[in-house]
Amino acid sequence: xxxxxxxxxxxxxxxxxxxxxxxxxDSVLAFLDIGPLADGHLLVVPHEHxxxxxxxxxxxxxxxxxxxxxxxxAVLEVTKAEGFNVLLNQGTVAGQAVPHIHxxxxxxxxxxxxxxxxNSGKYPExxxxxxxxxxxxxxxxxxx
Ligand code: 5GP
Ligand code: ZN
Numbered sequence: 001x002x003x004x005x006x007x008x009x010x011x012x013x014x015x016x017x018x019x020x021x022x023x024x025x026d027s028v029l030a031f032l033d034i035g036p037l038a039d040g041h042l043l044v045v046p047h048e049h050x051x052x053x054x055x056x057x058x059x060x061x062x063x064x065x066x067x068x069x070x071x072x073x074a075v076l077e078v079t080k081a082e083g084f085n086v087l088l089n090q091g092t093v094a095g096q097a098v099p100h101i102h103x104x105x106x107x108x109x110x111x112x113x114x115x116x117x118x119n120s121g122k123y124p125e126x127x128x129x130x131x132x133x134x135x136x137x138x139x140x141x142x143x144x
Contacts, residue, residue, distance in 0.1 A: 002048045002049045002050075003048070003049050004049045004100070007049055007098075007099065007100050008098060008100075009043075009045050009049075009098055009100035009102065010049050010100060012029070012031060012045075013029050013045070013047055019031040019032070019034075020032040022042060022071075022074070023067065023070075023071060023074075025063075025067070026047075027046060027047050027048075027060065027063040027064075028044060028045070028046060028047065028063055028064055028067055029044075029045050029047060030042050030043065030044045030045075030067065030071055031043055031045075033104065037104075037106050037114060038079070038081070038106055038107045038108065038109075038112060038114060039079055039107065040075055040078055040079035040081070040107045041104065041105070041106050041107065042071060042075060042104070042105040043102045043103070043104060043105075044064060044067060044068070044071065044102060044103040044104075044105065045064075045100060045101070045102040045103075046060055046063070046064050046101065048060065049100055050100070050101050051099045051100065051101065052090050052091070052101060053088060053090050053101050054090065055101075056101060064103065065103075068086060068103065068105070071105055072084060072086075072105060075105055075107050076107075079107040080109075081107030081108055081109050082108065082109055082110060083107075083108045084105050084106055084107050084108055085104070085105075085106045085108060086103055086104065086105055086106075087103070087104040087106060088101070088102070088103050088104070089104075
């Protein structure tokens, strides 16, 4: 199984660095984020060291995603949150600080002041159709 000796999450998976672990199975570990955005903020990581989501084989990705409903129910119960955000940052430009891919589960409560900018835009005439075609062509190529 791939592991990086310099990776903090690989060290947590190997139990070389302590973490407040909440769940583990054959392929996934979930533990409390050391710098929580909210009380009970979890990280969900694959055992194998993948830097990017786009490197993760589909079956591994499915294993990671499959625990989200289960962990999400525990987050709601334990933190008494009314909802949560599932977040994955890929790339430093997107805020990825730890180069071992991970989902965040961030509990949310009304008026928690967490917030984030969601500055939605509007497509000019034709742009959405152009993008949809480009995506379809790229996906057809990537799937072959
Ligand atoms: P990213 O910015 O890569 O999406 O998120 C990395 C997260 O990992 C951050 O929220 C940060 O607080 C958390 N983190 C970094 N180092 C450690 C650590 O040693 N232990 C734990 N439990 N979380 C960590
Ligand atoms: Zn790692």
